[in-house]
Amino acid sequence: MALKHTCSILAVTAGLASAAQAEDLNALIWCDHADPELLQPFEEAHDVRVNVKEYEGTAAGLTLLEQSRPGDWDVMVIDAVDVGRAVERGLLAPLPADQLNTSSYFPEAVLADHTTIDGTSYAVTEKFGYNTIAYNKAAVDPADMQNLDALWSGKYDGRIAIYDYYLPVLGLVGLEAGIKTADLDAAALDTIREPLMKLNAASKQVSDVVGSQTALATGEVDVLIGGGEWLTAVLNAENPDLDWTIPEQGGLLWAQSLAIVEGTEKPELALEFIKYITSPEGQARLATSSCYWGMPANKAAGDVLTDEQKAILRWDDQPDYLARAQLYPVPDADTDAAMQDLWTDMLQN
Amino acid sequence: MSIEKQEKRQGAALVAPALLWTLGFFAIPFAAMVMMSLAHLEGREIVQGHDLGNYLRIFTDPSLRRGIFVSLEITAVVTVISVLLAWPLAWIIATRVPARWRRMALLLAVLPFWTSYVVRSYSWALVLGEKGVVMNALVGLGLLAEPVQIMATRSATIIGFVHFFVMLLTLTIYSNLIQLSPNYARAAEDLGASRWQVIRLVILPLTLPGVMTGAFLTFVLCIGDYITPQILGGNNELTLPQLIMLQLGRRGDFPMASALSVVLMVIVTLAYAACARWLKMERV
CATH class of the missing domain: 3.40.190.10 (Periplasmic binding protein-like II)
Structure with missing residues (x-):
């Protein structure tokens, strides 16, 4: 017993010493x-x-x-x-x-x-990677996912989740409205307000990474705007039907x-x-x-x-994807604040 | 040194640790938070100042103002439902369960406390989902034609909260009930009161301290909770704590987060003032 105690104390001491030495x-x-x-x-x-x-x-x-x-x-x-x-x-x-x-x-x-x-x-x-559309191909028509319009068509109302990060999603809504991410300034935010609110009305939830993964994995939603390989890849073994694509309008890199x-x-x-x-x-x-x-x-x-x-x-597929993707918006401080205000409005309404 | 002076010094020495604790871990941080709430963000820089701009914005910006109402509405509903469920449960455990089984019954009642709060909330997310246990059962039994959405709604948040707070309230009400002498009920019955009248006119008023203490704790914990609405509410409306986290996590707007926190503190203080007359812990 005493030997056991001594060994334990030595092990702990060695551990502490090692921790103390490690940078x-x-x-x-x-x-x-x-x-x-x-x-x-x-x-x-x-x-x-x-x-x-x-x-x-x-x-x-x-x-x-x-x-x-x-x-x-x-x-x-x-x-x-x-x-x-x-x-x-x-x-x-x-x-x-x-x-x-x-x-x-x-x-x-x-x-x-x-x-x-x-x-x-x-x-x-x-x-x-890409912020684009992730979906369950067993529950939606993959052909629909090739065009962002599908999310505003009414066909998938209540089956959409929005990834809770304002920059990529505002960028995607901008692409749907024909606005390049580089042009997403304060004036452009007024243009995308209405489609953003419509998208929110058609969606079931706005969720973070874990919430989005859970929602897609459990079938709570079938489409995630803002998702991509970063979200579906870790779930691939669990559900190979979870897929992603870059629609005609493009995606965000x-x-x-x-x-x-x-x-x-x-x-x-x-x-x-x-x-x-x-x-x-x-x-x-x-x-x-x-x-x-x-x-x-x-x-x-x-x-x-x-x-x-x-x-x-x-x-x-990377050469094709990289050619069709646009970079994140890079807002200045005022535009960034305006974007976040718009995002908060969307969440709260 | 007189005995009186000596006693005063002893009293001060005994109180000092608690006083220092409160000063160091409540009063000073709170003062710092109030000071921060008077600063503002210019671009991405925090500029120290003494203006009430953040507070003005909280009450004029519809999104921020709505956060206060959403929080108050959810908290009020949760508190009322939790009390309505917890009181009968506590009463049954205290009066109907044989004494030797009471400990076990209490243990079962508070068993969910042993689970992590986050895990419990995610479990509810799975249970309340359209393909979760509840909807499967209701559809399977033919009570619903198709699943309805509970998850990612305010109802899901309320269910998650009520599950937690019923346990808390059961404990506070039970500890109150168990102290009541059975002679109160016997006397009332001797005087002709029915069972219902005994509960309504005798037992219930005597358990008010336990109910109010539990209700106040429920109010405070519920209105300040971030995890449950974040996981179960689906971000379809934002409570005050969610708005605070948005300011901190996304904007780095510490002044606005502080102002919202001060508003939250004021609401809790008002709630305390409203039920202070019942909050006598020694009676619970």
């Missing part, structure tokens, strides 16, 4: 980066512990950074189109571009126009990037983390993360992913 990397992330399958290889290789905090929406992420002390955060996941906003506020550190080779990336996913500011690289894209936070005291470790995430192995793990799937920005991940995983990600 910490603090990462402000989206939920896909919280997957232990993704973090563990890096933690073991560098004897570090990656502490993650999830956030939702760039505005919230930037506010978190601004209310933190320099050094609190080392790396950050951020929408590639929002890198400029963060750089403008002095929140991101320059990246050594020569150490982050993007030559094996999908060219459309590099998004250097957004991640490189005045010739300095501040972030590197890591994963992309989301691309997340990874950056080093200005003021970090561990720039080398932060860079190593970015190198790991953008490596073929890290990319494959990130692409198939337990929270949501998405295309790896680095094509080389294709050598690590299985054929089945690539089929679920629609690997071979």
